[in-house]
Amino acid sequence: MFDVVLKFIMMLIVIFGSVFLGLFFKGIDRILSAKMQRRIGPPLWQPFYDVRKLMIKESVIPKGSIKWIFELFALVSLTASILILFYIPILGKSILGNSGDLVLIIYLFIFPGLSLVLGAFSSNSSYSNLGGQRLIINMLGYEFPLAIICLTPVWLVYKKGFSNIFSLNTIYEHNVWGLTSPLGIIGLLLESIVVFFVIAGELSKTPFDIDTADSEIAGGVLAEYSGRNLAMFYMAEAVKMIALASLFIALFFPWNIQGNFGIMFLVYLLKIFFIIFISSTLIKTVTSRFKISRLTRFYWGYLSLFAIIGFLFTL
Amino acid sequence: MQIIWQPKIALIFFLLIFFIIYFFYLSGEKKYKKDTFQTMAYFSGKTPSQNIKLQNIYWGFFEDFKKLYMFLAKIQKENSNDYIFLFILGSIIFLLALSL
Amino acid sequence: MTSHLIILIIAIPLLGAFLLPLLNKFGKRIKYFWLATVLGLxxxxxxxxxxxxxxxxxxxYTLGAKFPLLVSPQGFPIRIILEADALSGFLSFIFLSIIFLIFIYSLKILSNYSFLDKFYVLYLLLTVGILGFLFTGDFFTLFVFYEISSITTAGLIAFFRSEECFKSAFHYLSLFAVGSLFLLFGIGILYSEYGFLNMGIIAKVLQFSFLDKVALSLIASSLLLKAGVFPFYFWKPEAYKVSPISAILLSIISSLSAIYILFRIFLGVFGVNLIFGWILILFSIFSIFMGIFLAIKENNIKKILAYLAISELGYIxxxxxxxxxxxxxxFGFKAIQGGLFHMVNDILDIGLLFLIIGVVIYITKSKNVLEIRGFGHKYPWLAGFFLLGVFAISGMPPLNGFASKIIIYESVxxxxxxxxxxxxLGSILILAILIKIFAIIFLGISPEKYQPVPKTAMAVIFVFAILMISIGLFPGQFTSFFINPAAEALVSQQNYICK
Known part of the structure; x- marks a missing residue:
């Protein structure tokens, strides 16, 4: 009985903590990118103000749309993003880590993007249709490098002969950098670079923000969303940032300082900040948007090539 | 090897999170002015028909793979002789590979 | 009684098929009742x-004697042998239940067309063909049932009697004429070498000479042609484009039984051969990708779903x-389990999608389903079930597609x-294709009013969805109860030969 209550409390902590951390890091991201562009930028807590503002505005449902699909997928998007965090080992322990493995997480990451696409298509507006189809193409693109870089640690663990190779707990325990030859370490470094681009792609940051291209298609996927539905998608994007960063920390950067819980958590936050800084802020500020007909070629061509070379080095 | 996948637990947790978020969602503003200018889709300029076509939504994907498609489309013509030829070709490939 | 079950299972639909036209004068209800009884029994x-x-x-089960090796007075141990083990018994139960459900579905959906009694005769005969594939124990029976299923499927393709239907049926017939010739040729080679047609006996006396390899490749090609995987998939898109939905689903079931008998022959008779396995792996990868690539460009929904069926067969x-x-x-055993599990899930998922499309065609009476918009406004249940089918077939958790695909991924x-x-990658692309179809049909604004969904069709769709969800939520129990004995039966060659 106590076990169930403990799990429930941990669940609540993860839900509220992830939303809080996600919005917090989003604020940091906005300030830093503003400073890099010589602007002042919004205050640090701006995303929280945004969510509060969205929740008290009217949520208009467009005329031709199917209401239950429109609203349901806003909720599903945020729910799925939070559910991913339950399966990833944070600081070594995960809530549901014994009932889901890496393949499940790869599939669960489709859900937030898929919800956006279905919400966009059900908005019955040309702009959101365009945004939705571009988002699908974006998703098709990044899944290939994502699959390769997620399966590389699995391959390394498999070569050493451990059992339960797909379980994230196993991968987290055996530090993936210590399992290969020096050539393999070069390969893993290559794949780490690809990781940052894949994170930028999944979060739809420039140069991959083809779906929410503000100046071209007036908001893209979220053009017809407002009010509390938009707040759900906003928070889902923030939580997805945390989930992606946590996944790649568990796969590629699992070191930690031995100490009490507070210090380990602080190091974890620093690692998240580092990943988000490079993939979100840095790449966003120095690049411009990809054209849609060049996007797939970049993902499946260059990025996957680097990932495959990295994988081959670890063989 | 054991497959680690427990769908019931995943579903239970999904529903739990869903309901917690739903309670937060309900605290938002529900009303909106129905059937006014606000609910029409946003178009800047002349309004085309309200029915959107979705047939060609993978244009970007095709542009990158145009050459592959041209090659594949040539094989797919509906000619009975072609089909039988390809069938016999397939069997021969089978045979050759097996006899290695 | 129980000892004759296996022959009764084949004989009852056969008898039912031949008696059906005689019931013509008694009216529609008696005919449907008869069909329901036959299929239900x-x-x-x-x-x-x-x-x-x-x-x-x-x-x-041997026809005409007590044991398979009992010789006739001339001294030849040749009999028609039927054989059922855990795998074929399980598959036959699942397939027959689905065939029964599809019959209930087609009660209303096909009721506007004429020549229905001929359709149901062919339907029952194709059922007999499928059962023959599942239960055959010697090669000649295999050939006979191959012919039965080919000819009946050709008739079912041409059901709507338009020019395009006839063209597709002609392509199908000509291709399968060559296919069955190859099958006969392969069987003839085996017979001339060993003098037996019995699968068990050939398994015992087989030396893997060059002639045997020729025979294996001929038999395998003709069975793969029936299955419709790369490189023999050309008849599938145009055949599925013009046939009624029930016939399409039956054809998928016969493809699955062809795959079953292919692996039965391969593992049981010829033994494990690595090269053959690798050839099949190569073919399956190409099936997955060709199915997806060709489906993206298509504009006819039955063709798109046909290509997706080819991809799913590739996974199996x-x-x-x-x-x-x-x-x-x-890991090998686990992979076989995954493939067999995916057989069941495939027919359920694709079946659900095809059933819903059939309902849409029935309600709107349109030729081009992709011209319809806004179907989801008035039929939220259909939209919801279609979305469920889309998620299941692309392998999204927690549905049954994910349960079988994760076994396949992890063991492969x-x-x-x-x-x-x-x-x-294949799963993601399938998801992309199906989301486009879902958005085209069910989202948007609907300009017209349609009639409500017929209740029998809705009930069958509901049963399919419930089966999908429950298999998805209880994969462990399903696997250990049904799939494990089936996989063991496939793998253990000894058991097969002993009898």
Missing amino acids: TDIFSFFLYLLIIEKGEVV ILGISSGIVMLNND FHLSPVLTIIGI
Whole structure:
């Protein structure tokens, strides 16, 4: 009985903590990118103000749309993003880590993007249709490098002969950098670079923000969303940032300082900040948007090539 | 090897999170002015028909793979002789590979 | 009685098919009642057969004698042999139940067309063909049932009697004429070498000479042609484009039984051959990708779903043939389990999608389904079930597609991680294609009013969805109860020969 209550409390902590951390890091991201562009930028807590503002505005449902699909997928998007965090080992322990493995997480990451696409298509507006189809193409693109870089640690663990190779707990325990030859370490470094681009792609940051291209298609996927539905998608994007960063920390950067819980958590936050800084802020500020007909070629061509070379080095 | 996948637990947790978020969602503003200018889709300029076509939504994907498609489309013509030829070709490939 | 179950299962639909036109003068209700009885009885008998198999092991039934080796007065041990083990019993039970459900579905959906009694005769005969594939124990029976299923499917393709239907049926018939010739040729080679047609006996006396390889490749090509995987998939898109939905689903079931008998012959008679396994793996990978690439460009929804059926068959063959290649360790068995599990899930998922499309065609009476918009406004249940089917077939958790695909991915990874990556990519692309279809049909503004969904069709769709969700939520129990004995029966060659 106590076990169930403990799990429930941990669940609540993860839900509220992830939303809080996600919005917090989003604020940091906005300030830093503003400073890099010589602007002042919004205050640090701006995303929280945004969510509060969205929740008290009217949520208009467009005329031709199917209401239950429109609203349901806003909720599903945020729910799925939070559910991913339950399966990833944070600081070594995960809530549901014994009932889901890496393949499940790869599939669960489709859900937030898929919800956006279905919400966009059900908005019955040309702009959101365009945004939705571009988002699908974006998703098709990044899944290939994502699959390769997620399966590389699995391959390394498999070569050493451990059992339960797909379980994230196993991968987290055996530090993936210590399992290969020096050539393999070069390969893993290559794949780490690809990781940052894949994170930028999944979060739809420039140069991959083809779906929410503000100046071209007036908001893209979220053009017809407002009010509390938009707040759900906003928070889902923030939580997805945390989930992606946590996944790649568990796969590629699992070191930690031995100490009490507070210090380990602080190091974890620093690692998240580092990943988000490079993939979100840095790449966003120095690049411009990809054209849609060049996007797939970049993902499946260059990025996957680097990932495959990295994988081959670890063989 | 054991497959680690427990769908019931995943579903239970999904529903739990869903309901917690739903309670937060309900605290938002529900009303909106129905059937006014606000609910029409946003178009800047002349309004085309309200029915959107979705047939060609993978244009970007095709542009990158145009050459592959041209090659594949040539094989797919509906000619009975072609089909039988390809069938016999397939069997021969089978045979050759097996006899290695 | 129980000892004759297996022949009754084949004989009852056969008898039912031939008696059906005689009931013409009694009116529609008697005919439907007769059909329901025939199919229902067959289904119940197959369930009892499966229970019998679980109790006693294999069931081998010889027509005309007590044991398969009993010779006739001239001294030839040749008999027609039917054989059912855990795998074929399980598959026959599942397939017959689905065939029964599809019959209920087509009660209303096809009711506007004429020549229905001929349709149902062909329907029952195709059922007989499928059962023959599942229960055959010697090669000549295989050939006979191959012919039966080819000819009946050709008739079913041409049901709507338009020019395009006739063209597709002609392509199908000509291709399968060559296919059955190849099959006969292969069987003839085996017969001339060993003098027996009995699968068990040939398994015992087989030396793997060059002639045997020729025979194996001929038989395998003709069975793969029936299955419709790369490189023999050309008849599928145009055949599925013009046939009624019930015929399409029956054809998918016959493809699955062709795959079953292919692997039965391969593993049971010829033994484990690594090269053959690798060829099949290569074919399956190409099936997955060709199916997806060709489906993206298509504009006719039945063709798109036909290509997706080809992809899913690719997954099944990938699972089972990887299992054969890796049979010396634990992962191979798991891969075979994944492939067999995916057989069941495939027919349920694609079946659900096809059923809903059939309902849409019936309600709107339109030729081009992709011109319809806004169907989801008035039919939220159909939209919801279609979305469920889309998620299931692309392998999204927690539905049944994910349960079988995760087994396939994780076991195939031990053979080569490239295969897992191909599998994951294929799933995503299938999802992309189906989301487009869902958005075109069900979202948007609907300009017209349509009639409500017929209740029998809705009930069948509901049953399919419930089966999908429950198999998805209880994969462990389903696997250990049904799939494990089936996989063991496929793998153990000894059991097969002993009888």
